[in-house]
Amino acid sequence: MAEETKSPVLRKLIERFGDAIVSTHSDFGDDTALVRREKIVEICTFLRDDPDLLFNFAMDLTGVDYLGETPRFEVVYHLYSLEKRHRVRVKVRLHEEDPTIDSVVSVWPGIDWYEREAYDMYGIVFRGHPNLKRILLYEGFVGHPLRKDYPKAKRQPTMGPEE
Amino acid sequence: MTELVGAQRGRGKLDLHAEPMILNIGPSHPATHATLRLVAELDGEMIRSLIPEFGYLHRGFEKESENATWTQVVPYTDRLNYVSPLMNNVGYAMAVEKLCGIEVTERCKYIRVLICELSRIIDHMVCIGANMVDLGALTNFWYFWKPREEVYMQLIEPLCGQRLTTAYTRIGGAMWDLPEGWVEKCRNVCRTAILPAIQDVNALLTKNRIFIERTMGVGPITAKDAIALGFTGPCLRAAGVPLDLRKDETYLVYDRFDFDVPIGLKGDTCDRYLVRMEEMRQSVRIIEQALDQLPGGPVNIDDTRYVLPDKQLVYTNIESLMQHFKNIMEGIQVPAGEVYSATEAANGELGYYIVSKGGKGPYKIKVRPPCFPLFQAMPHLCEGQMIADLIAVLGSVNIIAGELDR
Amino acid sequence: MAVGNRPKSALPGSGHALTTLEAMIAWGRKYSIYPFTFATACCGIEVMGAFGTHYDLSRFGAEVVRFSPRQADMLLVAGTINYKMAPVMVRIYEQMLEPKWVVAMGACASSGGFYNNYTVLQGIDKILPVDVYIPGCPPNPEGIIDAVVALQKMMETGAPRASERWPIKI
Numbered sequence: 001m002a003e004e005t006k007s008p009v010l011r012k013l014i015e016r017f018g019d020a021i022v023s024t025h026s027d028f029g030d031d032t033a034l035v036r037r038e039k040i041v042e043i044c045t046f047l048r049d050d051p052d053l054l055f056n057f058a059m060d061l062t063g064v065d066y067l068g069e070t071p072r073f074e075v076v077y078h079l080y081s082l083e084k085r086h087r088v089r090v091k092v093r094l095h096e097e098d099p100t101i102d103s104v105v106s107v108w109p110g111i112d113w114y115e116r117e118a119y120d121m122y123g124i125v126f127r128g129h130p131n132l133k134r135i136l137l138y139e140g141f142v143g144h145p146l147r148k149d150y151p152k153a154k155r156q157p158t159m160g161p162e163e
Numbered sequence: 164m165t166e167l168v169g170a171q172r173g174r175g176k177l178d179l180h181a182e183p184m185i186l187n188i189g190p191s192h193p194a195t196h197a198t199l200r201l202v203a204e205l206d207g208e209m210i211r212s213l214i215p216e217f218g219y220l221h222r223g224f225e226k227e228s229e230n231a232t233w234t235q236v237v238p239y240t241d242r243l244n245y246v247s248p249l250m251n252n253v254g255y256a257m258a259v260e261k262l263c264g265i266e267v268t269e270r271c272k273y274i275r276v277l278i279c280e281l282s283r284i285i286d287h288m289v290c291i292g293a294n295m296v297d298l299g300a301l302t303n304f305w306y307f308w309k310p311r312e313e314v315y316m317q318l319i320e321p322l323c324g325q326r327l328t329t330a331y332t333r334i335g336g337a338m339w340d341l342p343e344g345w346v347e348k349c350r351n352v353c354r355t356a357i358l359p360a361i362q363d364v365n366a367l368l369t370k371n372r373i374f375i376e377r378t379m380g381v382g383p384i385t386a387k388d389a390i391a392l393g394f395t396g397p398c399l400r401a402a403g404v405p406l407d408l409r410k411d412e413t414y415l416v417y418d419r420f421d422f423d424v425p426i427g428l429k430g431d432t433c434d435r436y437l438v439r440m441e442e443m444r445q446s447v448r449i450i451e452q453a454l455d456q457l458p459g460g461p462v463n464i465d466d467t468r469y470v471l472p473d474k475q476l477v478y479t480n481i482e483s484l485m486q487h488f489k490n491i492m493e494g495i496q497v498p499a500g501e502v503y504s505a506t507e508a509a510n511g512e513l514g515y516y517i518v519s520k521g522g523k524g525p526y527k528i529k530v531r532p533p534c535f536p537l538f539q540a541m542p543h544l545c546e547g548q549m550i551a552d553l554i555a556v557l558g559s560v561n562i563i564a565g566e567l568d569r
Numbered sequence: 570m571a572v573g574n575r576p577k578s579a580l581p582g583s584g585h586a587l588t589t590l591e592a593m594i595a596w597g598r599k600y601s602i603y604p605f606t607f608a609t610a611c612c613g614i615e616v617m618g619a620f621g622t623h624y625d626l627s628r629f630g631a632e633v634v635r636f637s638p639r640q641a642d643m644l645l646v647a648g649t650i651n652y653k654m655a656p657v658m659v660r661i662y663e664q665m666l667e668p669k670w671v672v673a674m675g676a677c678a679s680s681g682g683f684y685n686n687y688t689v690l691q692g693i694d695k696i697l698p699v700d701v702y703i704p705g706c707p708p709n710p711e712g713i714i715d716a717v718v719a720l721q722k723m724m725e726t727g728a729p730r731a732s733e734r735w736p737i738k739i
Contacts, residue, residue, distance in 0.1 A: 027500050027501075027502075028261055028262060028264070028500055028501075028502045029261070030501075030502060030503055032501075056390050056391070057390060057393060057395075058393055059393065059395075059505070059512065059514060059531060060503075060514055060516060060529065060531040062516060062529040064518055064526075064527050065527075076516065078503055078514065078516065078531070082390065082404065082406060085411055085412065087503070089501075089503060108391060108393070109391050109392055110391060110392040110393030110394075110536050110539065110540075111393070112539060113535060113536075113539045114535070121225075135217075135218060136217070136218040136221045136568060137218060137221065137653065137688070138218070138652065138653040141652075145223070145226060145687050145688070146225055146226060150687070151687075152223075152226050152227070152229075152230055152685075152686050152687065153685050153686055153687065154687045155687070189657070190654065190657050191607065191657055191658075191661055192636075193636040196613075198609050198610075198654065218653050219609070219651065219653050219654040219657070220609055220610055220648070220649060220651065220654070221651055221653065221688050222610075222649050222651060222684045222686075222688060222689055223684060223686040223687060223688045223689065226686050226687070227683075227684060227686055238683070239683075241611075242610065242611055245610065245611035245614060246614060289614070305621070305622060308617070308618070308621040308622065309621075309622060309623075311618075312618065312621060312622075312623045315618075316623075326615075326618075326707075326709070327611055327614060327615060327707050328611060328706060328707065564609070564610070565610055565611065
């Protein structure tokens with residue numbers, strides 16, 4: 001793993017966290033690191049604060065459902081640094097029975113709603129999130145629609161106006 | 164020290180016991196550009212807390228695109244930011260081309276720059292126009308609508324066939340080349356419709372005392388907070404942070420043009436307006452330079468794995484016929500992998516995260532909408548200010564619900 | 570072109586007997602339609618274009634856009650309606666006073682458009698009675714003008730409104 005990594009960002013991550021980094025690659029020009037979920041808050045804090053890395057923008061957070069593989073879910077963070085102008089992608093795999101992970105709202109406040117959306121669409125629970133409710137769909141919606149086993153054209157019962 | 168007159172004695176300062184009132188600025192409201200909801204807790208006119216809610220235009224873009232082929236996703240991307248649809252098309256095509264590892268022709272890059280800058284201009288026009296309507300200055304809306312119609316009718320409709328939902332780019336190129344006379348019309352529209360409109364609105368607003376009182380100091384944000392909240396685009400630049408992906412992570416041929424990036428000071432509504440006005444002028448500069456430098460040559464790349472072969476060949480050559488059939492029926496073959504590609508859309512960084520497992524369509528597409536963090540920061544921008552300021556801020560932040568909700 | 574319950578002849582009283590008083594009221598109504606633009610998505614931009622200076626809708630009298638349903642008589646649904654927005658739309662419709670007409674603009678409002686999934690209502694006529702459908706994605710502003718003209722013909726000849734023959738049910 002360390003021999004193939006040419007990117008300075010990934011090299012720094014590996015030398016600091018060692019075995020918490022499961023694998024890395026730089027396919028298509030994007031530096032990617034697959035990490036373990038227990039250390040995610042530490043890794044994110046390090047990425048934000050280290051003077052060589054300085055990832056102060058949390059651009060995106062999303063979930064992916066790899067139905068058929070174990071672990072099934074993946075949470076993907078995209079980060080950008082304003083001063084250094086580099087990007088990195090951090091991925092964490094979660095099992096189907098226990099799709100929970102610590103929230104990184106304390107590191108970047110702007111990632112709040114992205115985590116709510118991942119919860120809404122995939123059912124991934126973020127521990128420590130201040131307000132983990134559905135965001136895009138209405139309260140009475142049942143299920144998590146972006147999972148691969150949710151049929152696309154499933155109809156919901158039409159609701160009348162409340163109160 | 165005059166004594167108070169008898170009738171006024173004891174009435175100098177009324178001690179009112181006020182309770183906060185919850186006001187629902189609902190999804191069907193003219194100032195929320197429909198489909199946004201803000202629940203405000205008010206103390207008199209002062210906002211104590213604000214809870215934004217959206218999702219009223221969630222159309223399931225990601226789920227639909229998982230069941231479509233690579234080219235069929237292009238019309239879905241139009242409807243994301245529907246005031247500047249060509250930019251979404253370009254962003255998606257660039258992401259898939261990054262995954263395929265192909266590079267489009269020079270002419271195609273220049274055409275993409277041209278349509279992106281035109282879309283940026285019309286997006287800013289809608290933003291400023293609608294913002295001013297909410298503040299009561301309706302004339303600017305009409306002043307900006309005329310050049311929009313000119314761009315639609317003289318430039319976009321002859322180019323794409325459609326005014327609004329264009330679906331112009333393809334993987335590996337574009338739908339077709341520029342029609343005859345388009346370059347001249349473009350120069351003409353810029354000179355006779357766009358620049359005079361910007362000048363007119365500038366004359367009406369920028370030094371207007373009512374406008375300044377309504378927008379200066381309203382909804383300010385510091386650069387540090389803007390970065391922490393994930394802002395990008397004109398709102399971030401208005402706060403003083405010089406981040407523009409056209410200059411910092413140059414894509415297409417933006418490095419060949421000479422243009423400036425306007426930066427604001429305080430990040431309030433007035434700064435956002437000024438940044439957008441100046442960006443429109445800079446976009447016209449880029450367009451003029453691109454029209455001067457536009458090279459000849461083909462628009463689509465020569466690789467028939469991604470691009471349909473020439474019609475003449477399809478009718479006469481058996482391999483071209485088979486390739487045409489395969490491309491249409493099975494979709495183009497994109498390698499497996501994942502990629503994130505970002506462009507500078509009118510509102511900020513529009514990112515596409517595409518996961519592919521080979522095959523005819525994407526496994527997953529996530530769009531990173533530029534107005535997602537902006538709407539998330541509404542409480543931060545508006546708490547402590549008044550209801551009328553909330554309306555001014557909401558218009559200046561330019562929330563497009565199609566992009567926010569996908 | 571807008572599709573609706575378009576009567577064949579423009580003469581008043583064709584198919585329905587109209588008194589002179591009713592004909593006068595119909596004449597007044599058709600030239601002063603107050604639209605409530607329920608614009609959610611891309612069609613909303615074309616609605617703004619229709620009210621603009623090039624495709625001027627005020628030539629046909631439907632210029633005064635009212636943002637309160639109590640003051641409007643035509644509900645112009647422009648854009649996709651999903652399950653979260655549907656109760657809001659029904660509530661707006663119920664607040665409007667009779668006589669009222671509903672125009673479904675665009676493919677999404679008419680039948681769900683090309684979104685056939687867990688979140689999009691497949692046409693507003695599942696929950697509201699619709700008078701005129703405008704196909705297109707988005708329709709040209711000329712399509713909106715055509716819909717207004719068709720509506721005017723319906724008003725002029727006293728054709729039955731959709732809300733009369735289709736009671737609202739939740």
